[in-house]
Amino acid sequence: MTFQVIVFYSFAAWVVFSALMVITSKNSVKAALFLVLTFASASVIWLLLEAEFLALSLIVVYVGAVMVLLLFVVMMMDIDYAALRQGFVKKLPFAIAASLAFFALLYFFITHGEFSAVHFAQPEAKSADYSNIKELGRVMYTDYVIAFETAAVILLVAIISAIALTFRGRKHRKAQVISKQLAANKRNRLKIVSMDAVVEEPVSQVNDVEEEGEDK
Amino acid sequence: MSDVDFVDWAMTLIWILVKIVLIILPLVLAVAYATYAERKLIGYMQLRLGPNRVGPKGWLQPIADTVKLIMKEIVVPQGSSKVLFIIAPILFIGPSFAAWAVVPFDAGLVLADINLGLLYILAMTSIGVYGVIIAGWASNSKYAFLGAMRSAAQIVSYELAMGFALVGVLMCSQSTNLGDIVTSQSGGILSWYWLPLFPLLVVYWISGVAETNRAPFDMAEGESEIVAGFHVEYGGMAFSLFFLAEYANMILISFLTAIMFFGGWLSPFEGLGVLEEWTAWIPGTIWLLIKASWFLFMLFWLRATFPRFRYDQIMRLGWKIFIPVTLVWLPVVAIIIKAGWLD
Numbered sequence: 001m002t003f004q005v006i007v008f009y010s011f012a013a014w015v016v017f018s019a020l021m022v023i024t025s026k027n028s029v030k031a032a033l034f035l036v037l038t039f040a041s042a043s044v045i046w047l048l049l050e051a052e053f054l055a056l057s058l059i060v061v062y063v064g065a066v067m068v069l070l071l072f073v074v075m076m077m078d079i080d081y082a083a084l085r086q087g088f089v090k091k092l093p094f095a096i097a098a099s100l101a102f103f104a105l106l107y108f109f110i111t112h113g114e115f116s117a118v119h120f121a122q123p124e125a126k127s128a129d130y131s132n133i134k135e136l137g138r139v140m141y142t143d144y145v146i147a148f149e150t151a152a153v154i155l156l157v158a159i160i161s162a163i164a165l166t167f168r169g170r171k172h173r174k175a176q177v178i179s180k181q182l183a184a185n186k187r188n189r190l191k192i193v194s195m196d197a198v199v200e201e202p203v204s205q206v207n208d209v210e211e212e213g214e215d216k
Numbered sequence: 217m218s219d220v221d222f223v224d225w226a227m228t229l230i231w232i233l234v235k236i237v238l239i240i241l242p243l244v245l246a247v248a249y250a251t252y253a254e255r256k257l258i259g260y261m262q263l264r265l266g267p268n269r270v271g272p273k274g275w276l277q278p279i280a281d282t283v284k285l286i287m288k289e290i291v292v293p294q295g296s297s298k299v300l301f302i303i304a305p306i307l308f309i310g311p312s313f314a315a316w317a318v319v320p321f322d323a324g325l326v327l328a329d330i331n332l333g334l335l336y337i338l339a340m341t342s343i344g345v346y347g348v349i350i351a352g353w354a355s356n357s358k359y360a361f362l363g364a365m366r367s368a369a370q371i372v373s374y375e376l377a378m379g380f381a382l383v384g385v386l387m388c389s390q391s392t393n394l395g396d397i398v399t400s401q402s403g404g405i406l407s408w409y410w411l412p413l414f415p416l417l418v419v420y421w422i423s424g425v426a427e428t429n430r431a432p433f434d435m436a437e438g439e440s441e442i443v444a445g446f447h448v449e450y451g452g453m454a455f456s457l458f459f460l461a462e463y464a465n466m467i468l469i470s471f472l473t474a475i476m477f478f479g480g481w482l483s484p485f486e487g488l489g490v491l492e493e494w495t496a497w498i499p500g501t502i503w504l505l506i507k508a509s510w511f512l513f514m515l516f517w518l519r520a521t522f523p524r525f526r527y528d529q530i531m532r533l534g535w536k537i538f539i540p541v542t543l544v545w546l547p548v549v550a551i552i553i554k555a556g557w558l559d
Contacts, residue, residue, distance in 0.1 A: 064375065
């Protein structure tokens, strides 16, 4: 047993455990946090596969950004957990059947199908100076450039459509115009008028002072 | 599995642990005296004396603070999620210490000389946000929750600008290894990356201040609105872990700015003839420490100078100014590289 094998099994156990906790924990925030743990442990397994760039971008993108936004939403939600659990027993057989079928399908494809290990030669370990990121970039910007650009365009369309769904037009907008605020200066805001000093006659001041003194 | 193997591993493990202690111990000490330096500096900037009672000139103030924090009881609020409440500060401080693994202090003087050091740093700084979110949520307090929301949104937004700024560094150095990034800047003060990447340096530095939740970006603990933000329910050591992590992050940002844009351990007198000869005896680590200390000083200076930003202005600065600036400058960097002006 080598060090890698120990690392693999311990983190694979973490992945399985935390993935199970995602679907079994009663609190949705804790479920989301367990999903974060799943991602983190999965990224260690990717590191073992010598996919360092993917492993670290899994942490940066999914753990660092996507899950944070998801947690925002989950924390804000007011969930009625009792209502969620209704009909659990009634639906359980279907759920078990569906998951067993899915598991069987996956198992078949991994062991017998196109993706089974028999079809591939065992990959060789790369040397320490092998740069994952360079290879990935080369392939992405040459062989798969069209697929890559298409994915980028699809993402852009998704962003625009998400904005279009919530955009209600420019009416009734009270947003501040920063450039206008910055351009404001003393000359067009403040008008200094010179006028004669007004001298008031000192009458009935004595009474006011006395009253204030009593208040204190 | 033979016995020899096991002994080998154990030796490697112990050696790595020793190295970790050699990095963490000075770091914690630096944090303790950074708090002292900050209080003194801000005191002088505001015409006060700062702490001057404990020990000569207040030198023992950080020690006294630490003792006080250790003695205090950790109160777990009612209705809070206990496990998460305790885990949160650990999750906050863990990544901020772990990021130091790839920081090179001199040529070859680094704990883990990995190829993807830059990405690793980004990954570690982005994990830190979980400590904030979990602390805010587990406290079962509205103030803490609001503080956590603000802080997390701010960290996620500024991470983008920071990442883009680092892409510029990556393009220039053709490497994501922090050691290689430093060595690719060799050749004197003018070939450091602050010159070709000046807008990115500004973006990176200000985003770094925002990432560490420091003034003027300390919306997370805007005491006039939400008491103390996400760590309002924490006391004693649990609070001091947040405090420690914040200062460790500040020092990390200072070191990273020195490494990415100011030539890391390289001497500023390189290629200047006599000056280079005279200063050749100074080890690279000293240069790095001088540069990093300057940036740490700038952080204190910023805090003493600027009032706190308003929240919508922070978001505007991050999304509408910094990200476009970096997006414009990246093609410029590409042109600079292609035209060969970097060499």
